[in-house]
Amino acid sequence: MSNLFLGIDTSNYTSSFCLVDEQGKKQMEIKKPLTVKEGRLGLRQQEAVFQHVRNMETVATQLNGISGVIRGVSSSVSPRKVEGSYMPVFVVSRMLGKLIAGLLHVTYTETSHQRGHIRAGMEDLDPIGDSFTAFHLSGGTTEALRVDVLAETGAFNEKMVFESSDISIGQLIDRIGVYLGKPFPSGPALEAMLPKERGREAFDKRHYKAFFREGQLNLSGLETYLKKQLDQKEDPQKVVFLLFENIIQLLEKMIDEITEQKEEDVLFTGGVSSNEYIRSRLSELYKNKKANLYFCKKENCTD
Known part of the structure; x- marks a missing residue:
């Protein structure tokens, strides 16, 4: 059976789960958008947390049918990878990631929501260099960041520009x-x-x-x-x-x-x-x- 790695992200908008193989290719993706009532500009944090928890039943049913063995779990635990960056919604992905990794006795790592966006943007973009500027444009963020990819590991560091x-x-x-x-x-x-x-x-x-x-x-x-x-x-x-x-x-x-x-x-x-x-x-x-x-x-x- 193939080795798989699970990524979890519980943002202000979506409950997101993704399984990739050892080459980083997506094998399964589950996205459950959070529901916002007509005329409202998003959800309060406690409302979003409740919806994420409620979405877990649907997600668990879909993950039950995977073909492969989960060898590692990574969760988005903050909006950005800087000290003091925090939102209650990401407590859900942290708790769930730690729980799954603990039950399976596999490696657990933490990342940020923003790093997930940058990594997703880099997928299949072979011509892009090891140093570039990333614009993260979303419902909660407008930022330009200097990104430097580490050749040895493929990980990267980012620094705010604007x-x-x-x-x-x-x-x-x-x-x-x-x-x-x-x-x-x-x-x-x-x-x-x-x-x-x-x-x-x-x-x-x-x-x-x-x-x-x-x-x-x-x-x-x-x-x-x-x-x-x-x-x-x-x-x-x-x-x-x-x-x-x-x-x-x-x-x-x-x-x-x-x-x-x-x-x-x-x-x-x-x-x-x-x-x-x-x-x-x-x-x-x-x-x-x-x-x-x-x-x-x-x-x-x-x-």
Whole structure:
């Protein structure tokens, strides 16, 4: 029987389980999204913890049919791999990982939610170098990190380059989406609203309200501006267009600052990175610039 390794992640959005073989290839994946009531912007931590626990019965049933022997277990135990990074939801993955590893008498290791996103983004990206910049764009995070892969083990270290000082890009998208009456998370619903033909020629400097200067990133002003546009009965489709073009210009400014001195490999991961409009617009912008853009597979962007 083949040797398998189990990864567990219990985030604010999804109960996630993945089995890989000794080569790191996925053999089974289980994702159970958490349920958010209409009109709400996510779950309180105690609600999310309860849903994760409730999802365990379904997950246990599916894992019961695996073909192979689990030789190791790894759990996401914090949002980031830095001191003080903590969320109660990750207590579920820690407890479950320790329990399974203890019962099976196998190795147990701990990692962070963010490292899981970066590792998922690196899957099947052979051309990417041993040092690159990773943009983690998700419901709770907008960060650019310098990633250095250790040749001996394949593990990596990450160091913060830029981060949002208030809300994340994912939070901004969800807040505008819920304000428009869309379900949470709102990314797919807002992407479907984007006009097919409108390009940057319809977006001028007056519309740019995101803030990025000297490494500081701020999005709350953009949120206020977009909601004001909606309150003034602006066409919702145009407001959504302004939202995404602001995001693209913001990311462009950040990438340009990172690549100002030299050419750089840039990886995009996290749920927001699955947005086709963002992927295609950035790819178009960087056809002839100093950044080599890589995008996580869409199925691996989410938690």
